[in-house]
Amino acid sequence: MLDNLKEKLEKGFLFRPNKNQLRDLERLIFEIIRRENCSLEGILNFLKDNSDSEKCSGRNKFFALKNSLIARRFPLTAAKEQLDTKRIFLNQIQKPLDSNYAVKADFKPSKILVEKEVKNSYLVKNFSRKFPDVRIEEINRYSDYLNTDRFHISKLKEPIVFLIKEKWDFLKPCPCTKVHLSCGYWVLNLGFGCPFDCSYCFLQCYANFPGIILPANIEDFFTEFDILEKKLKKPIRIGTGEFCDSLALDEITEYSTKLIPYFKDKNVFFELKTKSNKTKNLLKITPAKNIVISWSLNPQSIIESEEIATASLTERLLAAKELQQKGYNLAFHFDPIFYSDGWQQIYRQTVCNLYSYLTPPFAWISLGTLRSHRRLKSINELRFPKSNIFYGELFIGEDKKLRYPSFLRRKIYENMVEWIKGYDKQSPVYLCMENKDMWSILKKNTSMEIEKYLLKI
Ligand code: SF4
Structure with a gap:
């Protein structure tokens, strides 16, 4: 979506952003595109017409571009009050996960891990009755599981059930x-x-x-x-x-x-x-x-x-x-x-x-x-x-x-x-x-x- 942004800024605005500056501009442009469903070229043209970047040099050029983008990104607030740029959160753009466990409306565990202390509880019986084909494993403490399988956010919704003694x-x-x-x-x-x-x-x-x-x-x-x-x-x-x-x-x-x-x-x-x-x-x-x-x-x-x-x-x-x-x-x-x-x-x-x-x-x-x-x-x-x-x-x-x-x-x-x-x-x-x-x-x-x-x- 933002291919060659750095080169385009260099060419169009005679400005070479450093790493942090590029990250801020990329984030703002990315979000404007998501909000307005517009193109990168359209935003660059907007910056040419609306920012004071031509009159500025060095860091000031960056702030001129960034401020114009912020006003477009937050139009309701910009029209209402002076924007405090310290309160704007510009994180690095994240690439979506290649795989992410997708939840299903009908919940079924992939496995059931039971702490030894509660192995005879009604809850274990309920789970085994409802899911007779799902493997039940005994463990000492649910936290031990973390030592055996490193967590990654893509696994967050994997339907593993831990039955524990709180x-x-x-x-x-x-x-x-x-x-x-x-x-x-x-x-x-x-x-x-x-x-x-x-x-x-x-x-x-x-x-x-x-x-x-x-x-x-x-x-x-x-x-x-x-x-x-x-x-x-x-x-x-x-x-x-x-x-x-x-x-x-x-x-x-x-x-x-x-x-x-x-x-x-x-x-x-x-x-x-x-x-x-x-x-x-x-x-x-x-x-x-x-x-x-x-x-x-x-x-x-x-x-x-x-x-x-x-x-x-x-x-x-x-x-x-x-x-x-x-x-x-x-x-x-x-x-x-x-x-x-x-x-x-x-x-x-x-x-x-x-x-x-x-x-x-x-x-x-x-x-x-x-x-x-x-x-x-x-x-x-x-x-x-x-x-x-x-x-x-x-x-x-x-x-x-x-x-x-x-x-x-x-x-x-x-x-x-x-x-x-x-x-x-x-x-x-x-x-x-x-x-x-x-x-x-x-x-x-x-x-x-x-x-x-x-x-x-
Ligand atoms: S606990 Fe989280 S995922 Fe579950 S209903 Fe509440 S907000 Fe949604």
């Missing part, structure tokens, strides 16, 4: 993100890894092994919670969906059949969050008011391009409807929301879809715009060469994550809140990982206020 990481407050208002959520760590493959999934940055880790000693989580419960002075919200999808494998793990009966009598709101429609077990359990089943929602076009192997929007809403009829308390998460030219139309339609299938009020509705570790941009380019999510107007934020600028996030939240309130004035709407300024949309100033608002206390 010893340390049971329950913790959600870390939220620096300088943002926390909503007081707690996370129960029910495994790491997911059979789905979302292009924006932050797990891609942290995984150093393929597949999915599942704890087989769920009763130890309850012992741990019994200790915490004695110290709690007020109800808390707990969820399991931080490092996994809460229900994607529930028909095999049957976690819900243990978690719901345990938490239904506790002074907590317990949430299972999913992008699946695996609700068979839930339909067999008597619901309770403090048990919340929630779905992440996005427009169908985004589900198809960015949320690989997940249930469609209609499947999610139909599954939710069935649970609502059964008496379950529901919640929804519009997260991450992506900004694009036609975003208003597709997100407004998705809000409309939600209320055409389901009856409010809901336990809560969260809103969160795309935010990500910078490393994820490179991983996304390696693993999802067709994805365009990182070519939106994203800048390095106060928490060092890539985010849309404040004015765009505000516009998105204000619109979403207005559309939701048009159908439903009762369900509490909250923002995920946002700062005080953004929270002013919902007239909340402190984490304490947010917690009370969500717990309705």
